[in-house]
């Protein structure tokens with residue numbers, strides 16, 4: 001008995017496609033041959049980069065394989081980032097209950113709890129799972145949590161994580177982000193000064209502007225990491241031009257053309273546009289921005305970038321082959337272009353009945369073409385005492401999709417931060433920060449009673465002044 005490498009179901013003797021999930025076994029075979037020849041040619045040539053051996057290994061690693069060892073793979077990412085890690089820790093919380101944490105990571109004063117869920121591609125993480133995890137963080141008094149899955153999050157879960165007023169910093173990594181971070185951290189580093197990248201969108205702007213901080217005490221914050229990551233996408237154009245017959249022998253035609261954007265790491269289709277319009281097939285802000293970058297900028301054929309000290313340039317190779325991306329698109333386009341065609345059936349001498357014929361285009365007759373585009377994003381990590389903060393900037397459009405250190409969460413919405421607390425490092429808005437006579441900043445939790453009292457006294461007259469002088 002043989003099993004599908006994609007979904008694990010019994011193949012029931014099929015050698016071409018898995019009847020369960022549609023995975024192409026042909027492309028699997030050609031991929032294997034391809035990587036075998038790559039290894040052969042690689043062993044003849046002398047490597048110019050020390051990472052290329054591990055690199056070859058990784059090309060064959062799909063999300064699925066990495067997902068099987070999700071916790072171990074996640075552990076490697078955090079170790080590489082200077083954390084000390086431990087697996088499957090059972091910790092007693094404030095409630096007296098034991099909470100199991102998949103990966104616990106510690107660096108200096110920062111503690112991070114990581115939940116890992118290895119689900120197959122089609123099973124999404126829902127709101128309940130995210131809520132349970134945040135409850136664990138509460139119980140254990142851990143500020144920062146990562147929820148990492150090999151699959152994806154439901155749009156409800158993404159929305160809840162973005163808007164929850166809870167103080168906890170929660171980061172969600174789907175299969176694509178996890179693969180990107182794994183490849184970037186564990187496999188993507190190079191020591192060469194010059195990095196050559198092909199078919200990429202060109203980054204603009206200055207990296208120093210992206211790491212800039214406007215806080216009152218910015219000197220209390222350290223820049224931990226600044227990576228310029230190139231994320232791979234397959235842009236698959238398609239052309240559908242098919243004739244078919246309804247049961248009444250009438251000939252109809254089905255036409256459509258356009259393109260699908262396939263994530264080169266997870267194989268997920270994140271966007272498509274055709275003769276009828278466009279559809280975002282993702283609710284993730286970062287993935288949406290990737291789409292906009294591809295829509296708005298033409299890639300350049302060749303680019304040479306110089307690595308600066310303190311910042312890394314990482315080119316992430318795709319895990320999904322072009323053939324596989326095109327196969328996925330043909331299946332998807334066939335579903336997207338289903339149509340119901342009415343036809344008439346004669347049921348007696350003079351009576352006709354109208355019926356619907358469901359036509360689904362043959363995926364094999366949809367013509368596809370694929371090209372690879374690498375989209376740059378800047379991935380930044382700051383650290384201050386017990387807190388770490390992530391910032392993500394797209395350097396072609398100079399759009400910031402995420403900036404944790406700039407946000408002070410309030411019950412409704414958030415305010416721009418003013419400073420970090422000298423004791424714990426939390427970034428808070430002007431209202432939530434108290435400054436003593438030596439210009440040192442404290443959060444409400446860590447300000448002395450004296451400072452709090454002084455602050456109260458100074459706020460009340462200020463407010464009165466405003467009221468009395470306003471007309």
Ligand SMILES: [Zn+2]
Pocket residue numbers: 004005006007008009018019020021022023
């Ligand atoms: Zn399958």
Ligand SMILES: [Zn+2]
Pocket residue numbers: 421422423424425426442443444445446
């Ligand atoms: Zn504090």
Ligand SMILES: [Zn+2]
Pocket residue numbers: 408409410415428429430431432
């Ligand atoms: Zn605030």
